[in-house]
Structures are given as structure tokens and as C-alpha cells.
Amino acid sequence: MTMQPLLEARGLQKLFPITKGIFRRRVVAEVRAVDGVDFDIMPRETLAVVGESGCGKSTMARLAMRLIEPSAGTLRFEGEDITHAEKGDMRRLRRDMQIVFQDPYASLNPRMTVAEIIAEPMVVHGVGDGPSQRERVKELLRRVDLAPYHGQRYPHEFSGGQRQRIGVARALALSPKLIVCDEPVSALDVSIQAQIVNLLQDLQQEMGLSYLFISHGLAVVKHVADRVAVMYLGQIVEIGPKAAIYGNPRHPYTQALLAAAPQPDPSRRGQRHELAGDVPSPMNPPPGCRFHTRCPFVQERCRAEMPMLREMAGGQQAACHFAETIPVYAPALTMRAPSAKLKARLALYKERHVAAKSDAAATA
């Protein structure tokens, strides 16, 4: 495979200094928000990142967008080193990368109309003239299942799901190659969540987008991702194809995460084995393997030596000294399939749903 990655990160690191003093110049500590991560995103691919709160997912998203300067490491976009790209070059690159945020309530400027918001990237980059921009806004609104007249309204007049659509429309305005989605569905209700996930998937198929999809919902990630990276305390502990990560996780943290995820299956109740303790502070992460304070398989070596990502048999890479030897985790095996009644009814629902939709389209 010699395909060139769209985005390539090597040893990416971000330290947030904690400053003190009269003019806040003295650095007293550092938050190691992202601490040396490597990943690639291929064209048309979705790389999902999962991890607990505070593990550095959003920081990684911001780094990938070059919204913040990395403390170390390199970042390449289509082979071009953009780690220290100048303002002008960056501006050009911005057309190819866009971001969708978690909070639909905070991610749209409340003082601009929806049309203005969606047109803004085009205005900033001088793409097209007024009429053509207006045309494009309408097209984009339609694309995210909103009506053109919605463009005249302000964000507060929309529900969370609709706002998230507006955010997606804005991200699409310049026809980017990569969209970074920082927990795009976490704040939404389940029913709305599904709408957005479907929309994102449709768009990817139509426009050949790549996603860096950040989430803490393992189920959602499984649904959308091609490859999955699992983060813990600023580091990627395991990364690889979805099937390998979910089917044969090699890092104890990945395993624990999967085990802890609640399943809509009452029969599995009580089988979850829980991970003890809390995530340590990223200000002074534990030495050696960062997971060793909570790891059920911890050994002496883990406390002293930091494991590196290693190639595994399943095609993924895991950062655990004992990745090969720890017990196999096989949740899918113990999982009961949905009941026949449920399956049948869901199929019925789907059918009706599609029919109702085409009805509506026909009458419109």
C-alpha cells in the first residue's frame, strides 16, 4: 500500500503550561494533554478516537486542525508538512479541513443568521460572489435536510439536532477533504443522534470525505468508524481496524472500556467487570505505562517502562508490554442476539419509515 495519507501525525504533543506570577510568565506545571501520538487518516476513511473524559481527544482534534500549535511532532496534510505553516499557507489549508463541534448550542454565533453562518467560510476565503454564495447556501441547507427559508433565521430558533446540521452545512461549504468531528452527537438525544450519524455517513459516501471522528460512545464509534484509536491520558494505547479493536482488543484498557459499555441487553446484566479507580491527572501522569494504576494485569515492568505501540496479529497496534499474553476478551460471543420480535418490528418500522419519507418527498 503506497497510498498517501490525507493527514499524517507523528509524535504529536501538546503541553499546556500552568503559569503563575504577576505577569503569568512562570511555568509551574504542564498539562500533558496530548503526549506523542502517531496516526494517519486516509482519504475517504473515518478514523474514530475514543477515550474517557480529559484524555486529550479534543486537544488532538484542535491539533489536527492546527487551531493550536503542537509542542512537538509533525503534522502533514497530503504529504505537505504543515506543522509550522505560515498564516497564508494555513488559510489555504483551512479550505480542505473543517471542524464540527460537540455543543450545538455553543458552536454557532448567535448574532448571525444561519445563511450568514454557512456563507461565512466562503466570504472569508473569497469563494464566489454574492449570488453564487446564496445559491450554495441554499444547496447546502437542502443537503442537510433543512429548508432554504431556514437561512433567514437565527440559531436560537433551532433545536439541537438542527443546529448540528447547520454546523455540518458550514463545514461542507468549502467542500473540504477532511472533517474533524469533535463529539458531534454526544449532546444529542438518541433519536436525533441517529439522524446526524446517518447524515454524516451519507455525506461521506457522496463526497468522499474523510472524518476524524471523536466520541466516547463505543457503539457510535463502532457504527461509523473504519479504524479506531483508543486514547488514555494523552496517548494512543491501541489503534487499528474496527474489527480488530472490537473483536480482539489487545490493550487491557480497550478491553475494560468495551466491558464497561452498557449494552441494551438485560440478559447480560451483572457480567460487566468493572475497572477500578479514576483517570489520573494529566498534570502528573504516572510513570511507565500510564494505565498501570488501574490495570488488572499490572506487572513490575509496567510501572517502570513505558510501552510503545506495537504491531499486533489482528492488524492493530497496541501499547502494552503484555498485549499478546493477556486473556482474550470476547464480548460478542456472550452477546445474545436481538429477539426475533424486535427484529421483525424494526424491519417493519424501517419499511414504514422509508415509505413515509418518500410520501413526504412526493407531496413536497
Next chain:
Amino acid sequence: AQQQQPGQLTVLRTIDADNYDPIRSTATAAAEIVYLLADTLVSVDFDMQTVQPLLAESWEVSDDGLTYTFKLRQDVKFCSGRAMTAEDVVFSFERWLSPESSSPTKFRAGNVAEIRAINDHTVEYRLNEPYSDLLFQLALSFASVVDRESVEELGENFGVQGFGGTGPYCWNSWTPRQEVVLDKNPHYTWGPPIYENGTPQVERMVWRVIPEANTMMAAVQTGQADMTYYMAPFAIESLRAIPTLTVQQQDNYLYDNFVGFKTDKPVMNDPAMRRAINQAVNRDALAQAAFFGLGTALHSLLNPKVIDYDPATAELTPAYDPDAAIATLEEAGWELGSDGVRVKDGQRAEFLLYGIRNTQNPVMMEGMQADLRRIGVEMEIQLWDGTAAWGRLATQEFDAFVLSYPYVTATEALSLYFRSTQMPTPNRMNWNNEETDRLIDEARQATDDETRKAAIGAAQRQLVEADVWMPIVSQPMILVSGQRVEGARPHGIYGAGIYKGLDISLTD
């Protein structure tokens, strides 16, 4: 209401002095206290004309007017109990005159040749040239006799942290801007003959500063204080109606308000303009507005009650006549502009006036401003706080100024303000006129009353004709005293309302 402490007299005033060293302060607020703390060789009677003995029992003046010999009383003691001698008098004068003290009032002592003690109780005061005002000047607080020991002990802090003098009261304490506390001088028996009593009657005097007019009025009315002569004029009438209060006016008070013109600045250098202003301003109205009928409008350069006042100046001073003022201006070529302000040779008839912000000046100046607007002259007013004003008034930034001053003789007044040697201050008019200088010097050096009167009279007439000033009003001195107070009588030399205050006693 408030019970006063027995034997303690509380006097209210609106301002405090910068210090109470006789030779360092020119403030009237200092003089009124220094008069109580220390004595001068001679005193001035309530008529403001007669010089009376005080520390000096008697004095002789040589025929050439150059040598004054003072015979001192023998019973005088400082607060410390030490007897006062001629040496102390000489020391006090020398301190006043020494260049190190750089006293702002030094000039008042005349052109001194030598002052020496002939014996313990005789002082000889020799001048280089005659000085007809000398005795009056020596009655001012600046010429007070102070205790050498106290001066040496306190140094810079003399009159700040303590005071040694022979006055009817002794220094107790001073809290700046707040109060001065004075205690009766137990030795004091040598009061001037203008009083019935030679000794102080009150155990303790507290001079308290109350800057707010209303507060002061309420305080006097409610008996929280005993007396004041700083009462705002508007309050006097209603206070008169209160039976428990005694309101007395000193008719011989010499404290005049005037507006001076910088005679070398554009607009102001036109005598016609100055004359027109003198004609246009209704002084009676200003006096009425500012002093509620208590002040006397001045229709002459100096107060008619002052020694050597020249009655002819009253005739020469223009009367209030706006039409005449307009005529004067028209004649001089000041044409009415489209905006109502006159113009001559491209010069607008406008000028800037500086003054101190007190209760009367805003009223008077706004009145004057309105009067001038009617004849097409624009006066801009800028009033400054008392202390900052002096600095401002020393500059050349302004065209006219309003001030008031206390004085004792005509010669004193004119030589203070109009001699060319007094430029730029206090001769802020920049009045540089040889004739004036000559006349004033002649009056100063006159050895007989006639010559002096003639010379200073001529000077007064000359100045009136040139309209260097616009006299406004002679301020009233009104002493308000409460129920407990007896024997109070307003005096008013250099603004000191109760002077030695010897006859004042408390009923309780």
C-alpha cells in the same frame, strides 16, 4: 442639644491656615490666631484709624521719620513664664527680616537700617528712609513678638507644633483643617486699652473648621458652637431673628473685593474698555447678591473709611450706566459683531478672568458676566480653589482677576498693589507707571500727614482715571455669637474678627 464644656469657647470658621508662624503665613486665618497667641508693639483701635499701645507703652518718632523708639511694658511674660525683654523684640524683628526666613511679608517692615535694644525695655527701630505706614504695619500679626526659646526649640515646627508668645492665649494643639485649641495665658494682664479687661476671660478657645455653610449655620443655631464671623451672608438675616443669638457688624472693617485688569494685554490695554467695564457693572446689585445687603458697594478705588481715603475718587469713579458704557465702546471703535460681541481691529472684546472659588465670587462674577454681555463684552470665568489659585494668579495666562484683601491704610494698599516693583505679583495688573511709583514713594516717605495725604490722594485719582481696577464691594464683618457669650465685639484687623478677644466671657 449639644452641651458645651464649661469655660470653653468654640469659634467656627470655614478655613484653616497653612501654619501659625507669624512671619511665614499671609493668611488671615493665621493672623486671627496669631493675634491671640502673640502681641505686637502697638495695636489698632476698633475705628481702624487709631494706633494704641500694646507691648510698647509709648513710642517716639524722630523728626526725620527715620528712628522709632519704643518703650516696652515691664510686666510682659511669655506663656513659658519668662519675662519678655527688648532682646526678644529685636530677635523677632530680625527673624522676620532675615533673608533666611524669606518671609513673604518682609516688605511691610519698611526699609530697615537697624533694630536694636537700647536697654531691656527700649527698642530702637531705625529706617533708611521714612515710612509713614510703619506703626500700622507693626500692628499687624506679622510683627508679633515671639519667644526666642520656643523658636529655637521648635525650629521649622514653630507655629506648627507649638508656639511661644505673649498673647492672651497659649498654644495647646493644632489639628490641621480641624481645630486649633488655645488655653488662657495665666500671666496675661497687658491687654491693649481698647478693651475693658486687660486679661482674657475664657479658659479655653477652640477654633473649629466647618467648611459647609449650612452645617455651620445649624451648628451655631443649635448651640454646638458659640461664635463665628464666617457666617455666610445669606444666613445673617434669619439669624438676627433668633433671640438667643447676637449679631454685630463691624462698620470699620477694611476688606475689599475688586477686579484688576492686566493693562498690558490685548483688550485690557484699551482704557476705554476698562472704563466701559467700570460703567457697565452694577456694583450695588453685585454687593446685594453676594452679601445680601450686608456689604457696601465700592464706588471708589479704596474704602471711604480708610486713612487717607481721597473723596474725589468717588466722583471720578464712573457710575453704573450701561448706555454710557456702550457709548464709550462705540467711541473707542468697538463695533458690535454679528454674535453680539464687539470687535475692534479684528480683536474680539473678550477676556479671561481668574479668581478664587469661594461663596461670593461665583455669584458676583456671574453677575458681572451678565452685565458685560449686555454691552457686547464677553468675560470668561475660571475660578480656582483657594490654594491653587495663588499659583495661577502668579502667571500671565489671564486678562483680569478678582481678589479681595484686608488693609489698614491707603498707602499700604497702593504700595502693595500698584508699585512697579511689585510686578508680576501682587501687581498683577502689570501697572508700570513712573508717576504712580513716584506718588506712592512720596506718600510712604512722608513725615507729615499732609504730604502723605496729598501724594496718596493723587495716586488714587490717577488710578481711578486709568480704571486699572474695578472696585466692587467692601465686605462686611459680622460677628454672630450665642447665648453663652458676652462682651464679644467684632474688630477685624487683617480679617481677625475678635482680635485679642479680651472682653469675651462665658455665662456658665
Next chain:
Amino acid sequence: MTVPVLEIAGLTTIFRTSMGDVRAVDGVDLAVERGRTLCIVGESGCGKSILSLSVMGLVPTPGRIAQGEIFFEGRNIAGLSPADMRTIRGNQIAMIFQEPMTSLNPVHTVGFQIVEAIRAHQRVSSKAARALALESLKKVRIPSPERRLDEYPHQLSGGMRQRVMIAMALSCEPTLLIADEPTTALDVTIQAQILNLLRDLQAETGMAIVLITHDLGVVAEIADDVAVMYAGKVVERGSVGDIFDDPQHPYTLGLMGSMPRIDEETDRLVAIDGMVPPPFRLPQGCRFNPRCPFADDVCRSEQPQLTALDEGHLVACHKAPLELYA
């Protein structure tokens, strides 16, 4: 049959606003028995929290209970005086909230807040109360509980705070615990810890739990009975098995379909179209009808009643069971 710990009948809670009356909870019937867990699911704004606050007698100001009865151990507590309610609240009925970050008072120590809860209902010395507080902290398995007593909430992690909340709620050994989305704000690993803890505590004390959530995963994990709410109404009620294996209401079905599952691969999620109607512009007829693919004219005009299909499985749908109308 034993008397349910809590039985709600026809509970209606109304908010009077400038836009009109909002029936946040509209004629809800529920019951939960000793030692059992009732989960209430539903999307944001469907009235779950208001329902629980109604039980607590803590409906925020413009709101009030307009109708219905709340029987707690057989006694109607809906019309109780504030003082009487206080003796029950925190004592026999305890509640924990969604946001462990903000639900504890940041300016008081953890110990103080637990002690306060104890002493509000028990006449014990502060020393004894402190011992009890320590006891309850131990019960919720907080590491080094002695130290925690004197710590402030901000010094604890989210999971620990939620444990403190639980400890506080359990300190008076309530017969009913209401938990309003106790795990939503927590990470998955912590969420599992808390759910396990609740289950263990219930086994120990036999208290009844009403747990509110919108995560069907959580429901599957802990519920005995489930009530699905939509727009202020209960649309389906049943045992956890009924709901997961035999969902009858189209809304419940939609929820199931919207959830991506780890165990099954689907290309496309079954989404429910549209959105929850605003509370003051509820549709005519069945409240779900604008979003329901099965809706017909009856649904658009007539409100369905909650009716029993099986023993203990109730649904409010004109079309139940769906197969018949397909």
C-alpha cells in the same frame, strides 16, 4: 400483593408560563415495589425530572402539581404541608441528581454535607453523625473515606462525587431512592462502577429505586421495570424483558433502532424523524403521531390510553400490536 413503595396515579404537573400552560407531566401512572428498580426513559424534555421532583415535592416555582395522587407506602403525599414533606424528603425518599459536579455545595466539606443530611432527620450528636457519615462513605466504597470527610467537592473526581451524593442519599436509609440520570455525566468506566454500586446497595438494603435515564444501555443494566415517556406521558410500561424483547410502542421501537449496537452490524440506523414537539405546542391526538411512521387519522385525532397487552405490559398506542396494522 404488597403495597408498592411508591404509587403514582394520574399525576399532572403544570407550569404556568407566558406562552401558556405547560403540562410537563401529564396524567402519569406508575408504581414501584420494594427491592425493585423502575427505570424511566425518554428523550430530553419529556418530563422525567419534573416527575421525580413532583414526588419529592420540589417542583420549581411556576410549576405545581395540578392533579393526581402520589402514594408513598400507602399514604398520599401529594398534598402534604411543606413541613411534613420535609420529614419524608431526604429521610424516607432520597434523591440523587445528574450533575455530580454541581449538585454538591462547593463551599462545604463533603463530611459537613452528609452530616447535615443526617442531622436533619435524626437527633444525634455531631460526633455520632460524623461516624454515620463515615459509615455511609465506606458503604459507597470511596477510597480512604476518613480523609474524604474533610475534603471539598472540587477535590474529588466526578465518580467520587457521585458516590458522595449516593452516600448522602443513603445516610438515612431511605425506602425509596430516586436517581435522576445519575451516570449520564460520567465516563463509561465510572458509569459501570456506579451502576454496580447501586445494584449492590439495593440488594443490601432492599430499597426501591426509581432511576431516570435516556440511555437504554443503562436500563438494560439495572432495571426491573421500565416506563417509556414521551412528551409528558407514559407511552409504554413493562418489565425490562417486555420492553427490550417485545417493544410495542413505535416510539420505543424507534429508540431501539436509533441506538447503534456493539453486538450487531447495521449499515444505517433507524432514526426517528423530526423532533420532540415543544411543550406548549403539542399535537392533537397521539403526541407521537407527527413522527410516527404508522400514524393514521385516528392517531391524529384521538389520544390513546395506556392499556394492558400482557400481564404488566402496558402501551398507549392505537396500533398495538403493530403487526396487526402492518
Next chain:
Amino acid sequence: MLRHTIQRLLIAIPVLFGVLLVGFLLMQVVPTDPAIVRAGPTATQDIVEQIRRQLGLDQPLWYQFGLYVWRLAQGDLGVSLINNVPVTRELAATIGPTVELMFASLFWSIPLGILLGTVGAYYRGTILDRAIMAVSVAGVSIPVFFLGLVLIWLFGFHWQLLPFTGRGGPLWSWEGIRAIILPAITLGGVFVGPVARMTRTSVLDVLGADHVRTARAKGLSERVVVLRHALRNAMVPVVTLIGLQIGFLLGGAVVTETVFSWPGIGRLAVGAILSSDMPMAQGTIIILSLGFILINLTVDVLYALLDPRVRST
């Protein structure tokens, strides 16, 4: 906690230095010549010149400032240009009465403001709330001197109940207390409003907070909920406001001190600046700014007391 305090103190140092410099420069650009001030009204030019040399006013600016700071470091604030009294002595004499007045004003106005604000917030939207807010808003809308004079007229003059001409004695004496009542009401009167309003907003905020709901859910009585859980948490912004408003209070203090002839530092400062008495003016500026900084330092420490989250940073 201690570190917190020390850190705040360190931050205050450059601020104080800035105040010093600004004050010094301001006094420099004042066109009034201090030598003339010193010389007095009728002095002649050569005397003024002589005094100028004496005062070192012919030296370059930086030198004067350096000298000033050097002396200041040794606790020497110079002597008044006008009456030659050491500035420190004057400051020492006036600071007490001002602190007394401030204390007496805050002593009643802050608790009252907090009480009114809390009551208003608790009974939000009722007539009581509206009345309280009306009074508070009215309180911040009256010119201080007007209030003072009206009080004098009523209590001092008309009913003759209370003295109003200066300090009656130390605060612990009967006379002292009587004399401070009217000035304290005047000055405190303008403070009740802001405190009440801030408290109301703040308590209202907290009353809606999750932890108050928790407190209620515990079955606590309303009194405990409001006092222990709402008010305590609401105090932080109120304390901030008080710290910031001290500056305003000082403006009021100048006026109050004048109206009631109170021997405070406000009047001293005004007099000193108006008369270009530079050392004295500088001294008062330093003391007043120091007071302001100190109060805000106290506020910071109070935060730490009120809010443990601040403590640990």
C-alpha cells in the same frame, strides 16, 4: 492559604509602584509651581526662586522621582509644602477618623444590604421584592451631599437629636458614637443599594443552582437552605463588589467629610491636591491606593475563606 495571600501581596507591589509613578507624574504635569505655593500669595519672584532651589525642583524629573522612592523606602514621605508638617504625621492623624467613618458606614450598610438582597431574592417578584429594589435603586441615585444635608437638617437642626460638626471622640466613647451616626448613615446610605442589588442577583443565581436543590432534597428547612447553602455561596460576587465599590465610597467620603467636618484623609487629599502640596498629595494617594489594594487583598483572602476552590490554587 498563606501562599495564596502572599501571592496576592506580590501582585500588589507593581500595582502600588504604578500608582506611585502615576501619582508622581500627575503632580508633575500640574502647572502650579509648588514653590509659589510655598511662598504664599504676596511673595516676590526672587523668594520663589530661592524656594524652588531649596525644594530641589530644579533637578531633573527622574532624579526627583528616584529620590522620592528612595525616601519612601525609608518611610519618609516628606513634609508638607504648606505647613512643613511631616506627611506621615498628617496621614497618621487623618487615617484613623476615615477608617472609623468607613467602618461605621459599612458596619450597618453591608449587613442591611445583604439582608435586603436576600429577602428580595427569596421573595422574588413579590411586592416586597419590588419595594426593596425600589429603595436600593433610589439609594444609589441620590447625591451624597444632598442626603447629608437633609440628615443634618432633620436630625441635627430640626429635632436636634445628633451632633454633626466633626468627630466627638474615639469610637468606643458615647460622644464618639453619637457624632458618627449621621456621617455613617450618609456614607453608608449610598452603599446599601449596590450591596442589596448584587446580593439579590447573586442569591437568585445560587437559589437556582443544583446544590440548593440537593440541599432541599435532603429535607433541610428553608432557613438553613437559604442561609447555609444560598447566601454563603452568593457572597463571593458580593464581596468582590464591596471591594470595587470602596473606591466609590471614597468619593462619597470626601463629600461626607466636608459636610460633617469630619477630620478624615479624604479632605486632606482634596486639599493637598488642590493646593499642589505635592508631598502631601502623593502621600494621600499612596495611602488611599494602599487602602484600596489592602481591602481588595482582604477580599481575596475572604474569597479563599468563602470558596475553598480558590484556596487550593
Next chain:
Amino acid sequence: MSDVTTTTGAVPAAAPIMVEDTFVRASVWRVLTSDVGAVIALVIVGLLVFAAAFAPWIAPSDPYSSDLVNMLKAPGEVGLLGTDAQGRDMITRLLFGLRTTLLMSLASVVLGCGIGAVVGFAAAYYPRLSGLLMRLMDVLLSFPAILFGLAIAAIFGPGLIAVVIALSVATIPLMARVVRGAALVVMHQEYVEGARSIGMSDRRLILKYLLPNCLSQIFVFVSLRFGQVILLGSALSFIGLGAQPPTAELGTMASDGRAYLFFAPHVSALPSLLIFIVVLALNVLGDALRDALDPKLRK
């Protein structure tokens, strides 16, 4: 803790109003107009501004023509509201005084808030500048406004200019804090990051994102500050720094007229009353605005 904890407080001066996207122009107006007090205040402010703006045409006489014969006449005796110490008609003086006072406070508020806003935005937007700028603001803040006024007056001479400068300077640090606090909240909103991510220039970001979203807080602060400035101005007048004669200005009129408080109370009381009304109306308006803008307080 971030830089917010400075010497003078951990919380921005005014209680931070959450910038909520539920802000609705129309609804703010509706909330505002549904409050009887606010409507009355609005009407009063409108009337007063109108009266001030058209003073030269409304006033029954010349504000500067003194009539020393008819001085200190009680209301009704001469003219409807009597005359002042110069015998000038009080109505005229009040109208012109209002005009000056409003202009003076407007100038100070505009100047002070303008500069303060620039400083506040700069401090929020450029964290490197923040320490220095905020320390500078601390210096200004700890410099009592009244002393500043005095010093300025000593430089430029007492008068409106000095008052305006002093009041502006006193306003700057407060405004800077309010704006910085508000801007920091906005800065942390995701939409600002979103704007950055499309490569927007700083200028456009500040003007189109920061400024509009801080406006509501600025607005509330300004309306409340306006009243404070009028009162501070009257305190400055009291110590003799106000407008110079014959300019009519309410604070100066009230403080000059206080000399006659016991005899002709109207000379001081009427301007005081007018100040009271103006400030009261502005405060009520500011409070109502705060309530209207604060989603938490909105019903």
C-alpha cells in the same frame, strides 16, 4: 485558576451574564416592555433626553441673563419653579443643566467605555498582553476617581473637560474588566474556535464575533455606569471641579445651591431631584435590561 484572579477579584466586576444563544432581540424588547417600571423609566429617559436636546427652544428664558433683583425667589413667586441665586429662571436653568449633564456623562461614558472596551478586548484576545494590561487597569482602579479628577482639574483647570477626563479614566478599568470577562466567556465558546478554523482574520473575529456577543453586557454596564457617572460628577462639582459659570450643570447647580438649602431649598433640591430622577430611571432601565438579558432571570 486563570488570570481572572487578580488583586482585585476573582469575579468580573459585573455579575457575568451567560452569553446564551437564547438571546432574542424581539423577546428582550418584549420582556423589557412587559415590565411597568422599565417602561416608565424608558419614557422618562426619552422625555428627559428630548427636553435636553431641545432646551434652547423649550426654555422660557435665557439661561444666562441674571436678574439680581429677583434672586432666590420661591417656586411660583417668579416663574413656575422660582429663581436661583442669580435671579435666573429655574426651569431654564434646569433644562440647560440637564443638557450639560447628559452631554458630560455621555462624553465620559463614551470615552471611558470606548477605551475600556479596547483594553478589555485586547486583554481577552491577546493573553500575552493580558497580564500587563490588567495590572495597568489595577493601577487606575486603585487610583481614586475623585483624586484623579482633582489632579486633572489642576492641570486643565476646573471645568467640564476635567470632569469628563476624570470620569472617563475612572470608567476605563471597570469597563475593561467587564469587557474582558464577557469576551473571555465568548472566547471559550466553540463558535469562536469555529471561526478560527475557517481562517478568519483577528479583526473580523473581534468585530463580528466578540463584539456583538459582548454587546448585551456592555449595554447593561453602560446604562448603569451612566447613572454613576452623573453622581460622581456631582461629587466632583461639590468639591469645586464642576462646570464653570455661567454654564448650567445639574451637579454644579445642586452643590452651589446647597448654600441656600435652608432658605431657598428649591435652588439645590430641584437639580438634586432631577439628578435623582435621571439616575433612577437609568438604573431601573439597566436593571430591567439585565433581567431581560439574563436567561436565568427570565420567566
